[in-house]
Amino acid sequence: LIDSGCTNSVIDRSLVDKYTLNTTHLPVPLDAxxxxxxxQKVTHYITLHINVKxxxxxxxxxxxxxxxPRILLGYDWLIxxxxxIDWRTNKITFPA
Known part of the structure; x- marks a missing residue:
């Protein structure tokens, strides 16, 4: 799900556990x-590879x-x- 109101992109802990993804400890925990x-306190992150076009x-x-959902692509991903984003047709176009 894309969420422009979500400052940081987020992945659900259950997906990280299910696929045994390597996490990195945040230097300073976040309150999310x-x-x-x-x-909730957030203490870890992963580096996600996203392929678009x-x-x-x-x-x-x-x-x-x-x-x-299990993954939120937030404002950081939009930047x-x-x-x-065409809000009338619900279509997203990415630059070449």
């Missing part, structure tokens, strides 16, 4: 507020407990990829 308003992007994604 979920969509449900609950707060043959172009690979690396982004650090914090690991947290999410209700749903990195700079897509054009």
């Amino acid at each position: 507020a979920g969509a449900d308003g609950r707060s 043959g172009k690979e992007h690396l982004i650090d994604v914090i690991v947290a407990s999410l209700l749903s 990195l990829t700079n897509p054009t």
